[in-house]
Structures are given as C-alpha cells and as structure tokens.
Amino acid sequence: MRESGQGRREARKRNCMYSARTIFIAAAITVISGCSSIGGGNGLFGIGGDEGLLGIGGDPETYRDARIMPSMEIPPELDSYTIDALYVIPESPVISGVTFDDEIPLPKPIETRRREGVVIQNLGDRRWIVIDATPAQVWPLVRDFWAQLNLELDVANPGDGFMETAWLEVGNAPETRQKYRVVVEPGLHSGSSEITVRHIQDLRTQPIPILVEWPEASDNLEMEQQILTAVSQYLADRNDIYQASTASLLAGTIEGARKANLIDNAGGSPYLQLRIDYDRAWVQVRQALNNADIEIVDSDRDGSVFNVRFAGLIQELPEPGFVRRLFGASRQQQELVFRDFTVRLQRNGDSIDVTSDALEELEEATQLNRELLQVIIENLV
Numbered sequence: 329m330r331e332s333g334q335g336r337r338e339a340r341k342r343n344c345m346y347s348a349r350t351i352f353i354a355a356a357i358t359v360i361s362g363c364s365s366i367g368g369g370n371g372l373f374g375i376g377g378d379e380g381l382l383g384i385g386g387d388p389e390t391y392r393d394a395r396i397m398p399s400m401e402i403p404p405e406l407d408s409y410t411i412d413a414l415y416v417i418p419e420s421p422v423i424s425g426v427t428f429d430d431e432i433p434l435p436k437p438i439e440t441r442r443r444e445g446v447v448i449q450n451l452g453d454r455r456w457i458v459i460d461a462t463p464a465q466v467w468p469l470v471r472d473f474w475a476q477l478n479l480e481l482d483v484a485n486p487g488d489g490f491m492e493t494a495w496l497e498v499g500n501a502p503e504t505r506q507k508y509r510v511v512v513e514p515g516l517h518s519g520s521s522e523i524t525v526r527h528i529q530d531l532r533t534q535p536i537p538i539l540v541e542w543p544e545a546s547d548n549l550e551m552e553q554q555i556l557t558a559v560s561q562y563l564a565d566r567n568d569i570y571q572a573s574t575a576s577l578l579a580g581t582i583e584g585a586r587k588a589n590l591i592d593n594a595g596g597s598p599y600l601q602l603r604i605d606y607d608r609a610w611v612q613v614r615q616a617l618n619n620a621d622i623e624i625v626d627s628d629r630d631g632s633v634f635n636v637r638f639a640g641l642i643q644e645l646p647e648p649g650f651v652r653r654l655f656g657a658s659r660q661q662q663e664l665v666f667r668d669f670t671v672r673l674q675r676n677g678d679s680i681d682v683t684s685d686a687l688e689e690l691e692e693a694t695q696l697n698r699e700l701l702q703v704i705i706e707n708l709v
Contacts, residue, residue, distance in 0.1 A: 507529070
C-alpha cells in the first residue's frame with residue numbers, strides 16, 4: 329500500500345525529530361565522556377584503581393616521576409583568568425643518603441576548633457567583650473572561669489545576666505579587698521553577646537558592706553582590664569562554646585532582643601533603634617558608614633546628624649556561565665545614582681533612634697531610607 333502525501337510528510341517529520349534527538353544525545357555523550365576522563369577510568373585523577381595523571385589510586389610512585397608539562401596556552405581572544413596552575417608538580421629533590429618511603433602519609437586533618445568572634449572593644453575608658461554566641465551559651469562558661477580560679481561568687485543571677493564575686497584579697501594590695509561584677513547581655517546582632525566587668529575596692533579596716541553600690545566606672549581600670557582580658561582568652565580557648573549542650577536554661581531568660589533593631593512603623597518611616605548610650609551610638613554609626621564605604625559629606629555631632637551620599641542597595645546579577653564566558657559575554661553594570669541623605673540620631677529614653685531622610689523628593693524615598701538603615705545595621709561591629 330502506498331503512503332499518502334500526508335503520511336510521507338509525517339514520516340519525514342518523525343525522521344527529522346529522531347535525527348535531531350540523535351545529534352543531541354551524541355553531543356551529550358561526548359560531553360559526559362569528556363567529563364569522565366577527569367574522575368574515572370584513566371582520567372586525570374585515576375580514581376577507581378586505574379592510573380591517572382597524578383597517580384592517585386594507581387602506582388604510588390607514578391606522581392613522583394611525572395614530567396612537568398608546559399603551561400596551557402589560551403588564545404588571546406578567549407578569557408584565561410579561570411585557569412591557574414593549581415596542581416604544580418615540584419621537581420624531585422636529590423638528597424644523598426635519603427630514600428622515600430613506599431607509604432605516602434595522608435595529610436593531617438584541618439583544625440576545626442572555632443576561635444572566632446571574641447574581641448575586646450573600647451570607647452574611652454570603657455571596655456567590653458563582644459562574642460558571637462548567645463548569652464545562654466556564654467553564661468555557664470563565665471561561671472566556669474571563676475571556678476577554674478577557685479573563686480566564690482556571692483551573687484549569680486542568670487535571669488538578669490550578672491554575677492558578683494566574693495570579696496578578694498590580692499597579694500600585691502594587702503591593705504584593700506577587691507570585688508568584681510560581670511554582666512552578660514545580648515549584643516548588637518542576633519546570636520551575639522557583650523560582657524562587661526566592673527571592679528571596686530575597699531579598705532580591709534572597714535567593715536564589709538552588706539549592700540554594694542557599684543559605681544559607673546571601675547575603681548581600678550588596670551585590674552578591670554586584667555580580668556576582662558583573662559575572660560576573653562578563656563572564652564576563645566573553649567571549643568564547646570557554640571554547642572547547644574553548653575547553654576544554660578536559666579540564662580536563656582536574659583532579654584533576647586539584640587541591641588540594634590530595624591523597626592518598620594505602620595504608615596510611618598522606618599528607623600533603627602540602638603539600645604546603647606549616645607556616645608557609643610555616634611561612634612558605631614560612623615564606623616558602620618565607613619565600613620559600608622558610604623561617603624560622609626559632613627557630620628555635626630552637636631546636631632546629631634550625618635550628611636551622606638547613597639545609591640541604594642545594588643542587586644548582584646548572576647555570573648555568566650562557562651560557555652558564555654568563553655565567547656566573551658560580560659555582566660551588565662547597573663547605573664549608580666547617588667543622592668544626598670541625612671542620618672540623624674535622636675535620644676528616646678534609654679535608646680537612640682536613628683532615622684534616614686532623602687534631601688530631595690523621590691518616589692522611592694521610603695525604600696531608599698530603609699535600605700540605608702539596613703546597610704548601617706548590617707555593618708555595626
């Protein structure tokens with residue numbers, strides 16, 4: 329039976345689709361087989377027992393005798409910044425009387441102990457520890473610090489986050505007795521804490537006071553600094569500080585809100601709330617602007633205002649793929665339009681409110697004000 333014209337056309341269409349699929353599959357197999365030469369069979373690494381270029385998985389002597397190949401040359405019209413000599417085979421040293429062992433030792437494991445996020449900050453005569461751990465995690469370790477020194481605590485209030493030592497007698501100050509107060513509280517950022525130390529001293533000839541009135545500043549700043557440094561070193565040396573099992577349930581009642589919060593008013597402008605004193609807030613905001621590379625045109629501490637230039641948050645475009653990069657594709661650069669803003673600090677009870685205002689009428693002013701405050705809070709340290 330002869331096929332009709334319509335049938336022949338359908339058959340040719342199916343053959344073309346089949347041929348296209350065949351070409352695509354063949355190309356895919358070529359790519360996959362090329363990739364397999366990197367990791368399998370007699371590939372670059374020779375994983376699976378076969379000998380590779382580096383001899384891993386094959387004869388352990390192979391990589392020692394491997395020849396140094398010339399560097400790959402890339403045509404000038406193509407990008408070459410992603411190609412680097414990461415696995416350079418060094419020349420074998422010739423040392424008389426020394427032979428290599430047959431067994432090649434495995435590399436030592438990387439040190440996984442965390443020693444990050446424990447720093448001492450200061451402002452004038454004030455000092456405090458900033459640590460990337462919650463108050464509930466920090467509290468039991470500060471108590472352990474005093475236990476290691478065999479020093480008793482008169483008061484330990486994890487709910488309010490403070491502890492006080494008993495009166496101490498120091499050998500180099502036989503005429504006085506000393507006492508320390510340590511406060512653990514939330515930091516500027518979520519999951520961080522701040523630790524302050526206060527020191528007072530009294531004459532031993534005086535009766536021990538029943539109630540202690542702690543001054544605004546320590547009686548001896550040097551002795552305060554010694555304890556603060558010792559506590560920071562102790563915390564930095566503890567590798568279990570970030571484990572949940574070390575957290576104190578009682579200390580979990582310490583006020584959990586961080587000291588810096590970006591607040592969106594219903595129907596109003598957003599503002600940044602800093603639960604710190606004015607002097608520290610001024611320094612921290614200036615430092616945050618500098619950390620974010622935001623230009624400060626001028627500032628007036630008495631007027632509590634910074635004048636800055638800001639272009640808004642820049643959305644990062646995705647990196648082009650490997651094929652596009654080979655053929656010279658490049659990222660489109662977003663146009664930056666810098667505008668003038670005022671950043672103002674205002675006392676509000678025990679906290680400082682930081683606001684941002686654009687100096688010109690903009691349709692997106694509210695969004696830009698919020699973005700500027702977001703940049704500030706993310707760059708507080």
